Amino acid sequence: MIAIVLGTRPEIIKLSPVFRECETQDLPYYIIHTGQHYSYEMDKGLF
Numbered sequence: 001m002i003a004i005v006l007g008t009r010p011e012i013i014k015l016s017p018v019f020r021e022c023e024t025q026d027l028p029y030y031i032i033h034t035g036q037h038y039s040y041e042m043d044k045g046l047f
Contacts, residue, residue: 002029007036 006012022029
């Protein structure tokens with residue numbers, strides 16, 4: 001299992017290739033979002 005820890009929207013965007021590669025390789029992963037600079041309106045399209 002892989003844990004990916006992030007806290008800001010730029011990190012989500014920068015790590016998106018990692019998410020896709022995990023899915024391509026069928027690797028189990030989960031995302032830990034620290035909630036830093038959280039905005040429901042801005043983040044709802046990313047999750």
